[in-house]
Amino acid sequence: MALGIRELLDLPTWRAFDIDDAGRILAGHDASGSIQLVELGTDGSATPLTALPGACSGRYLPGERAVVVVHDDGGNERAQLSLLRLDPLPAAAAGLDGLEPLVRDPRFIHNLFAVAPGKIVYGTNRRNGVDFDVVVRTLADGAETVVFDQGGMLSEVEVAPNGRDCAFTRDGTAAVSDQLFLSDAQGVRAITGAAEPARHSTFFWDADGRSFVVSSDRDREYIAVLRYDVAAGTWTEVVAEPERNVTGFLSPDGTTLLAVVNDGGFARLSLRDARTGALRHRLELPEEGCTGLYPLPDPKWSADSRYAVISFTGPVTPGDILRVDVVEGTVQQVTDSAAALAGASLARPELHAVPTPDGELVPCFVYRHPEPADPGLAASAVLMIHGGPEAQAVPAFNPLLQALAAQGHTILVPNVRGSDGYGRRWVSLDDVRLRLDSVADMAALHAYLPKLGVDQERAALYGGSYGGYMVLAGVAFQPELWAAAVDVVGISSLVTFLRNTSAYRRASREREYGSLEHDLEFLEQASPLRCIDEVRAPLFVIHGANDPRVPLSEAEQLVAAVRANDVPCELLVYPDEGHGLAKRANRLDAYPRALEFLARHLSAAARAQG
Template sequence: MLTTLLSLPTTLALDVNDEGRLLVLYDGTGTRQVNEVAPDGTWRALTDLDDTCRNARFVSGSRQVVVEHDTGGDERGQLSLLDLDEPLVLTPLVHDPAFKHGLVEVTADRVLFTTNRRNGTDFDLIAHDLATGDESVLYDGGGWPMTVDPSPDGKWAVLSLAGVQANSTQLLLVDATTRSVTELTPYDAQNDLKAVSWLPGSSGFVAASDADRDRMALRQYDVADGTWSDLLVDDEHDLAGWVCPDGEHLLVATIDDGLVPLALHRLEDAALVAPLDLPPLGCGARGMMMPDPIWSADGAFALITYHSPIEPPTVYRYTVATGEVVAMRRPGTPKVPAELEHPESHRVPSFDGEQVPVFVFRPTGPDLGSTVIHIHGGPEAAAMRTWYPVISGLAAAGHTVVVPNVRGSAAYGKRWYSLDDRELRLDSVKDLAAIHAWLPSIGCDPSRAALWGGSYGGYMVLAGLAFQPDLWAAGVDIVGIASLVTFLENTSDYRRATREREYGYLATDREFLESASPLSRVDDLRAPLLVIHGANDPRVPLSEAEQVTAALTKRGVPCKLLAYGDEGHGLAKLANKLDAYPQALAFLQEHVS
């Protein structure tokens, strides 16, 4: 079953041109490649690289495409030009393998991209002239613009930079002509902003913001008078919105305990027009790094990348006039196994009275009586009710899988995602102990419980095993952090600049960072451990995996490291997934089943 699930293809929407042609990322060949979907539903593969494509955009008014791609998962994106009327050969456009380039926007005459080539740490916003190759700097004021949203008329760009603490955002408004910068939110503001969406006339934009409240509301900014106003507020849920180019409508996402339904609203007063008829119990936006909805230029339809625990990421086309929602699947796409199930939602009381949201996937195969706690990365991300082939594979193998949103997770309010910051780091690990104590209430044997997680989730696996050695039977750590100190010392410069605000600063917080590191308690760690890591990981270096496995091997603790030379922060290539994850299931079969 696991091989079948891992092999099911996924599709992500990237762009649509004036002819109604779509650009999508499709991984049916084993890596994510750019495909074009014609209006008649015909698919055409545009790239066939050994490595993963990350993004692509049409050049307006032409048959050219700009593609962002990296090498071996190193995340150092390079930009190439593809002429669709010629043999499909990528021509270098912006290439410097030593640095990271991020595609922002492509028009008829220019490409906007971000790059850290100036000093390796800060990212500048650059305009590349397609006719001459000349480049002009639009912003070089420092920081890492996590997103850049140009206005429809090309005059403005909104930059979202990391703020003073985790999950805080500073918005800057850049004048593309004068390069003047207006601070829309202060650097030290303790609020987050996401999903900037410009009004058609470039007079302002809509953004999701939790300024002065616990949840993300939709707020509107007016460029002329520099004022913010509330557009749509829901005190119980986070919201996100995307303005329709027709100037009359707004697509609104409501994040509700891991679900993300979409609805069409009027832009003028945010009144509900109609919910979208997407499949139930899934996510139409804002889940697991999926693309946001993409409007056609005339606003007649939107492309939505939808997924759920029983459906891989799939592009749906939503037509405003009729309300019709149609899946844009590649012909011959295999069906998903019918036995997949949606999870249950629970709340777990923790050590201080807080309630930890968890999803429980019951075994769909013969019940082994074992439990796997699957912890998401981030930490300020969230486990959503989305496509997790590994989780479904664990359930099919007979495990009960518990997927928590421990404190520090997003999508449950500002207060919740702030409860693990800096000196509160180990409180999130205490949430794992609370989940362990709660397992008998859902019929699970706590003596046969294992931890599984990637990235920050990998840190949580190692921390659980090290700080709670009597609780856990085994662990699977994927690209996880063994030492917060060595992680910050050895991660990419641009990553360190943003991650210190979450974990603490090497210059001032080293003692705490050492005390909160699993490696500081590695002599207490005795549960068998499997570690999976990419050799080219620019976020969590391979040295994190090597040092923890070396320490356990020296003490005779069963452990194994699977390192992949052509991967980065996680496994992107199907061949490597089919090698690593069956070994991980066999490891659990041996130690907790």
């Protein structure tokens, strides 16, 4: 039995945001149509906590029965911070008027970085709308201390056990890099150089506050778990894998490391000694899938270091919460999102390595449904290109992918050059003036289609955000290859995108794409809008009116240009969405129409009619 897109979109998903001292789990659940907070009790109870207009997230406040709630307005990504008290538990899920304002100013962004007893640490761009400052706020009296205000876009902040020192990162000057800082009694100092090509994430202080664990590719090709000794200023390796990224999550008592290995997008989990890296337990997941990878929340530890909770998804698991028992070395599945899939047939991925003319191999997941519904779509293909670009397509549940496969399309989900997860060399192969090399990878994928039994004249592109740029670049620079395309919040011109994106994002994106000051000619050359007269493929365009990353104007100028050339183009704009479709109601409107669009243009009958 194959499920339709509406049935697939109605499948609820779970994710784990936190676990408190008593073992209660702060969960995200989207049964209402967007991610809302739910508390899962140790007795199996589920208590809805929020009923906000849009998606939200949160963290428990240590030592108190309260949650710090992170929310925005219509997907505008201007995060606001509020407090929800849980003693007693609310009789009904709280709306905005049921939350206590904590840090609110809708003109600016307030990203929650860390929670500590009586304190929160957040980043805000309220000083000038561009640069992010690190602020420690004492909740009892509202007193705030700015611990960093030297400019830049901040990624992560973690506070030491003394409640004062913190380690944090801001964007470096090299593409796909950040600079590591330490703030302590001596002031703020840089630990790594601004131009150093390295990433640092998932900070965890040791219990004595003398060192911290960080996942980094400093001085190496792949991310490993490293320890930095603050007093000595030295680095030591804790866990590393050959040709795989490893991310580590340190327990509060500093004894145990939850290690997540990225094996081509599949997660391999283990518990290890935090000092030596020695293996204690390998952890079995419900199926081959992923966890600890964006956009899933990071694993969280209980205060006593006995349990960790993780968010999990797989090709046939919409999204669940798992609890790791450190003592037993076991994994318990707390929720069961796949229960509604009993008896349903779904597509599972095959892994292919697609050769390119210059000798590279593009990792690619290929999905084919065991019971395709429409014989007229046999031998058609849809390439789904991920965003980022420094991101990774992983074997996660995707209702749109499953619906496309169920119709009869062969689905290719590649990690073209510039994708994360395959070492620093691969993620850097599309930087600035190498941008069009990643576009060329799509031509290599098109050339590979006959090996999959696909008709090359019946291939389409689908992508969102940077993936939307890739879609538009494909139909503009390779017009003879693609029969149709779906662009979701995509970039039509790198020049206008950089000029019009949120000011706080511009410098960060210029590291990857090139700067308006130094690379304008190339940015124009690499922009799909430059070759818009070459586009022949029908387009289906989706955008959120509140998108702060890729402004709506990118879609509007694209649609105007292709329609002026009499190219068929459909445009859907959602007034209550930002960078993508977060609300189920909007997905239920847009995705069936996108499916119908692709089926119409890729069917054997349509191609036969010319």
